[in-house]
Amino acid sequence: MPNAAALAALEKEIADVRENIRDLTEQAAAYSGAEDDALSADRIAEQEALLAxxxxxxxxxxR
Structure with missing residues (x-):
């Protein structure tokens, strides 16, 4: 039997990371410039790796 508390904590963390990705994507759309684009892309990539x-x-x- 999976640990329900651990699963709930992971689900919360996953939801938080998804929200971070949404926020970073919105911020990236608002900024302009190559340096900002690179920083935004790096942050989004880090969050996507964490999510995975x-x-x-x-x-x-x-399981």
Missing amino acids: RLQKERDALA
Whole structure:
């Protein structure tokens, strides 16, 4: 039986990361300039990698 508290915590963290990605995407659309674009892309990529890791962790815990 998966640990319900751990799954709930992961779900919350996943939701938070998704919200961060949405916020960063909106910010990137508002900024202009190559330097801003690169920084935004890096931040979004970091959050997407974190999201993927958390989803794998959640899936493994749910088994």
